[in-house]
Amino acid sequence: MAGAGGVSRSRVEKAGVVGAGVMGSGIAEVLAAAGVDVMIVDEAPGKAAAALEQIASRQRARAAAGKVSAETVEKLLARIEPVETLGRLAGADLVVEAIVERLEPKRQLIETLEKIVGPDAIIATNTSSLSVTAIASAASRPQRIAGYHFFNPVPAMKLVEVISGAHTAPEVEHALVALAARFGHRPVIAADTPGFIVNHAGRAFGTEALAMLREGVAPVDDIDAILRDAAGFRMGPFELMDLTGLDVSHPVMESIYNQFYQDPRYRPSVLAARRVEAGLLGRKTKRGFYDHGDGRPISPAGPVEPASAEAALPGRVTVLADNEASGLQALVDSCAADRTSDGDHLILIGLEGEDVAGAAVRLGLPASLCVGFDPFFGIDRHVTLVASAATSDRTREAALSLVRRAGRKATMVEDSCGAVCQRVIAMIVNIGSEIVEQKIASAPDLDAAVRLGLGYPLGPLEWGDKIGPKRVLRILDTIYDRTRDPRYRASLWLRRRAELGLSLQ
Ligand SMILES: NC(=O)c1ccc[n+]([C@@H]2O[C@H](COP(=O)([O-])OP(=O)(O)OC[C@H]3O[C@@H](n4cnc5c(N)ncnc54)[C@H](O)[C@@H]3O)[C@@H](O)[C@H]2O)c1
The missing domain is CATH 1.10.1040.50 (N-(1-d-carboxylethyl)-l-norvaline Dehydrogenase; domain 2)
Structure with missing residues (x-):
């Protein structure tokens, strides 16, 4: 790990960045901020110089806002030199490539770079989806090649994945970990597997949301709102897919699924494939899961919500959940005085991975009177209620009305194992x-x-x-x-x- 043997020999003082696009310019910026001299190069003439101008305007704006001193900014900018040929990178201790995400150009670039830089130089790839081992496979010194995966925007996203390929030397990994500490990013060590850590760990959020949409559990805005309010995500999965663009996120879902030999855990959704074909990509096409003109969701019509504020409260309420999930009982008790004894009986069942249909049958209860709820997420803010195909409209209305009377947000979704x-x-x-x-x-x-x-x-x-x-x-x-x-x-x-x-x- 950081500080282990071999670090000092591999300390990076001079670096090159190849590819002056979104990622390359951000990588050059953080390296320069850490005191490293950086040369940046791009195959498109003038692109490296343009990248430096963009970095300069970003950094000078930070200085004008008092976030950093003008002197620090000018020193940082003086450390970045746009160059027009790869040959200028000869003395670099480290070269990070951030060119187009295709295997062949990356392999060719590495072969070329190996002839330019010294034998101890590290060549790192910022690939997000290709195998580091495959990128290094044509190299004569694959032990000096590793993955260094940054996130966009690089200066703000304080994380970098360090990936060793099959032949990467341990001191190369150590040097990259040590360097990350200098520019203030948290280094994480990832094995060379599809999606590394972040793009692998993030699979469930989008694919499970799409599975719920496909099952007709709820419309997109309800699923987003529940995951934001009840689970604390900053953004719902459909909002996130619209932000990223489905033309980017759906191929990533497919790629990870296929690279793991169709493990069903990562199965993407046919819904997303159709939306890509339809050009419903998200913000970039103004229409995705939401219409970005008026902000309204574009999705198959969800269940029509009853006007529950005025609906009758149930006369008798039974809450079936284990003790740890007694929050809903307290909520039900809080509006006991508002209930009339001649109202219907409502049975609220705390779900733990089960659906309401299954729970009602298992417990031998009249399904028309049963509504499920999620006892673990959102009881104090946004309660997820779940109806089965047999739950009566009156029961749905009574459950929504009860929870709202107790001052909570409530959303009724269609039957789903484990709610949302x-x-x-x-x-x-x-x-x-x-x-x-x-x-x-x-x-x-x-x-x-x-x-x-x-x-x-x-x-x-x-x-x-x-x-x-x-x-x-x-x-x-x-x-x-x-x-x-x-x-x-x-x-x-x-x-x-x-x-x-x-x-x-
Ligand atoms: N954009 C992201 O959110 C993100 C996040 C993490 C990793 N990445 C990875 O970073 C890399 C770059 O992505 P980006 O978004 O910055 O792309 P980009 O299109 O903004 O920039 C790529 C740059 O590389 C240049 N280029 C292409 N081939 C070249 C070559 N052979 N030699 C020199 N320059 C060349 C292009 O002219 C362009 O300026 C890709 O591997 C991508 O997968 C991107």
């Missing part, structure tokens, strides 16, 4: 557990990468421990039993730790 948040978060924990089991990342690196790279409120393993490993396992096993879909099979690592009562972190 449970299935998304259980799958995030499950995929995170696979990442640790396969030694793609250490537990602390995984959690840090997910918080910093994806902006989730917690890392997958922190989340698993917060909910409780046994409960996460129960949720997954229940969804798996009910759906018979191997997508939901629990990671053995998670199962064993849950059974042994061990923490996931």
Whole structure:
């Protein structure tokens, strides 16, 4: 790890960046901020000089806003030199390539660079989806080649994945880890596997949301709102796909799925494929899951919400949930005085991976009177209520009205195993557990990468421990039993730790 042997010999003082696009210019900026002299080069004439101008205007704006001194900015800018030929990189200790994301051009570039730089120089690739080993396969010194995967925008996203290929020397990894500390990014060590850490760990959020949309659980804006309010994501999955552009996110979903030999855990959605064909890409085409003209969702019509504020409250309410999930009972009790004794009976069932249909039948209850709820996410803010195909309209209205009368937001979704948040978060924990089991990342690196790279409120393993490993396992096993879909099979690592009562972190 950082500070281990070999670091001083590989200390980076002079670097080159090839590719002066979005990523290359950001990488040059952070390297220069760390005191490294950087040459930046691009095959398009004038592009490197233009990149320096952009860095200069960004940095000078920061100085004008008082975030940094003008002197510091001018020193940083003086360390970046745009050059027009690769030959100028001869004396570099490190060259980072951030050219087009295609294997052949990257392999050719590395072959060329190896003839220019010294034998001890490190050549790093910023690839986000290609194998580092494959990029290094034509190299004469593959031990000096590694992945250095930054996130956009580079100066703001304080994370970098360090990836060793099959032949990468340990001191190369150490040197890149040590360098990251100098520019203030958290380095995480990732195995050379599809999506590395962040693009692998982030699979569940979008694919599970698309699965719910396809199953008709709820419209996009309801799924987004529940995941924001009840689980604490900054942005809902459909908002995020619209921001990234489905032309980018759907191919990433397909690529990771195919690179893992069609493991159902990563299965993308035919819904997304059709939307790409239709040009409903997101903000860039003004229409995606939302219409970016008026902000309204464009999706198959969801269930029509009853005007529940005026609807009759139920006369009798039974809450069926274990003690730890008694929050809804208190909420129900808080509006007991408003209820009339002649109202209907409402049965609220706390779901733990189950759907309402299954729970009602298992418990021998009249399904028309049953509504499920998510006892673990959102009881104090945004309650997810779940109706089965047999739940009567009066029962739906009564449940919504009751929760809203108690001062909470409430959304009624159609039957879904584990409501909305449970299935998304259980799958995030499950995929995170696979990442640790396969030694793609250490537990602390995984959690840090997910918080910093994806902006989730917690890392997958922190989340698993917060909910409780046994409960996460129960949720997954229940969804798996009910759906018979191997997508939901629990990671053995998670199962064993849950059974042994061990923490996931
Ligand atoms: N954009 C992102 O969010 C992001 C995030 C992480 C990693 N990446 C990876 O970073 C790399 C660059 O992505 P980007 O978004 O900056 O692309 P970009 O299109 O903005 O920039 C690429 C630059 O490389 C130049 N270029 C292409 N082939 C070249 C060659 N053979 N020699 C020299 N210059 C060449 C192009 O002229 C262009 O200026 C890709 O591998 C990409 O997968 C991108």
